[in-house]
Amino acid sequence: MPENTVVNPTRTSPATDFSIALLNEFVRLGVRDLVLCPGARSQALALAAAELERTGSIRLHVRTDERSAGFLSVGLALETGLPALVVVTSGTAVANLHPAVLEAHHAGVPMILLTADRPSELRGIRSNQTTVQAGLFGVATRLCLDVPAPVGEPDEAEIATALARQAMDAATGAATTAPGPAQLNLAFREPLSSALPMGLTVLTPVARAASGPTDEPTMLLAPGPRTVVVAGDGAGPAAEELAYAGGWPLLAEVSSGARFGPNLIVHYRELLAAIDLGGQVERVIVFGHPTLSREIPALIARDGVETIVVAPTGFEWYNPGHVVRAFTRSIGADAACAAASRTPAGREWLGRWVMTSRALSEAEASAERVPIDKRGITRAELAVLRAPLTRALLVDAVWRASWPHDRLVLGASRLIREADKRVLGKKITVLANRGLAGIDGTIATALGVALASQAEPEPRSVGVTRVLLGDLTFLHDVGSLLLAPGEPRPRVQVIVGVDGGGSIFDGLEVAATAPPAAMERVLYTPRSVDLKALATAYGWDYELAATRSDLERALTGVHTRPAILEVPLVR
Ligand SMILES: Cc1ncc(C[n+]2csc(CCOP(=O)(O)OP(=O)(O)O)c2C)c(N)n1
Ligand SMILES: [Mg+2]
Numbered sequence: 001m002p003e004n005t006v007v008n009p010t011r012t013s014p015a016t017d018f019s020i021a022l023l024n025e026f027v028r029l030g031v032r033d034l035v036l037c038p039g040a041r042s043q044a045l046a047l048a049a050a051e052l053e054r055t056g057s058i059r060l061h062v063r064t065d066e067r068s069a070g071f072l073s074v075g076l077a078l079e080t081g082l083p084a085l086v087v088v089t090s091g092t093a094v095a096n097l098h099p100a101v102l103e104a105h106h107a108g109v110p111m112i113l114l115t116a117d118r119p120s121e122l123r124g125i126r127s128n129q130t131t132v133q134a135g136l137f138g139v140a141t142r143l144c145l146d147v148p149a150p151v152g153e154p155d156e157a158e159i160a161t162a163l164a165r166q167a168m169d170a171a172t173g174a175a176t177t178a179p180g181p182a183q184l185n186l187a188f189r190e191p192l193s194s195a196l197p198m199g200l201t202v203l204t205p206v207a208r209a210a211s212g213p214t215d216e217p218t219m220l221l222a223p224g225p226r227t228v229v230v231a232g233d234g235a236g237p238a239a240e241e242l243a244y245a246g247g248w249p250l251l252a253e254v255s256s257g258a259r260f261g262p263n264l265i266v267h268y269r270e271l272l273a274a275i276d277l278g279g280q281v282e283r284v285i286v287f288g289h290p291t292l293s294r295e296i297p298a299l300i301a302r303d304g305v306e307t308i309v310v311a312p313t314g315f316e317w318y319n320p321g322h323v324v325r326a327f328t329r330s331i332g333a334d335a336a337c338a339a340a341s342r343t344p345a346g347r348e349w350l351g352r353w354v355m356t357s358r359a360l361s362e363a364e365a366s367a368e369r370v371p372i373d374k375r376g377i378t379r380a381e382l383a384v385l386r387a388p389l390t391r392a393l394l395v396d397a398v399w400r401a402s403w404p405h406d407r408l409v410l411g412a413s414r415l416i417r418e419a420d421k422r423v424l425g426k427k428i429t430v431l432a433n434r435g436l437a438g439i440d441g442t443i444a445t446a447l448g449v450a451l452a453s454q455a456e457p458e459p460r461s462v463g464v465t466r467v468l469l470g471d472l473t474f475l476h477d478v479g480s481l482l483l484a485p486g487e488p489r490p491r492v493q494v495i496v497g498v499d500g501g502g503s504i505f506d507g508l509e510v511a512a513t514a515p516p517a518a519m520e521r522v523l524y525t526p527r528s529v530d531l532k533a534l535a536t537a538y539g540w541d542y543e544l545a546a547t548r549s550d551l552e553r554a555l556t557g558v559h560t561r562p563a564i565l566e567v568p569l570v571r
Contacts, residue, residue: 097113230252230284415468454490
């Protein structure tokens, strides 16, 4: 038994009473998921969580690695829109949450950290597993409270409920319009827990008023100059609505949540480079967080282009080149916009963008089409089905296989860019950690998305969560494959493009001049890992798709268990 562990069923422990009051209040406030990593100092919270799971009040997810736990909570929150609680013990356990905290901070994802700590008398004297935990995440937390150890005073349950409310308001952005991480650093003194009172009641959440900006006026756009709407990551359907209302081209990234509708311009990169299209843009309306192209920031920074940035929430405004002057929480198109979009000039502006982009998509599709040759048809078709896969084929196949009840999570690096360059409009849920675009935590994030979406009523629950990611991104988060016996095993298919390491670095200018061996050693960093053996070790299903027919079969097959699909690609 770890030192300092005291579970004495005959005594009461203020730590346990406090933990019950705190977690009960979070459940009442609507929290549905609790991610927990084991540890002695956090035992009162852990045992209270186990009881709440038993009574059906929360969904409990137990993980060994706190880095995985942090990103799991990001995925759960991306799907539910609610913060998940993350409970960890003291010391490096807390620091392992840092990558997920930074992602949540920059992406505006709600998250509540309950970090157990030593009480004041054990700090600063080289006690075991003791560091400075309060303030560890710096500006990345919306709220960080160093809470003294409960001692059994009568008002401690009240203090606990007030803390839960404060953390919930901070994490959801109710107070600041900037959802993100909140940390309660909770000191606990021995006895670290006691037996739980019997017969805890099943809790029902109270209805909470929707948070978010309310009193800011909506900016109303007049028809005005030649306009495009940009939708970066997380923009949501509002971008599509505005583009439609104004009759403007919609340049929507693949994880924008707005990649659909008649105004969508798939080939926005090429078109922005064209003098008669991109060269004529006078006004840009930006939603979300664009990160996938150089063309969008270049457009905004160009002389004579007026940009308006729209973000309903957030602590920082998108502002490439520091040239943006207009920022708003809410935007609409005035009545004259609809009329202007029906004028010959309005139709011509949108029409040229849409037609040119469609022509490029059609040219791509026909270049890949099997030639219809009466004599050779079977052989030609077979040759295509047996040909090695490319990133384009992989991305297209995954996109085709995804439906509205499914979820698609895209890792950072090249495959998300490939998808952004080519996939046609489709109203499906695509998620990506673009807050900091790390190659860490992608599997854990996807597991969170899968667990939360598959716990919902049908038809959402029947979907599959697919994760498309590179080989290094997969290996970076391989520890998140670890699922303890008894943990739910959602339908998740992890599709790994194995192409000899960080193939995105091909695109760096230095790749043309640096010694190839050095590029290989310090940038591409290829690894040779037997993914099948890894899958077996972690108890995941495994398939290899080396050809188009293998891939189609693997993507359309029935998935009931977590699975890894390895797809060899050339760098
Ligand atoms: C945590 C973290 N470390 C390093 C990077 C820098 N980085 C960006 S892409 C990349 C390589 C990714 O390789 P892979 O997953 O195989 O994708 P590919 O480039 O081959 O598509 C690296 C190391 C990062 N974004 N995040
Ligand atoms: Mg790779």
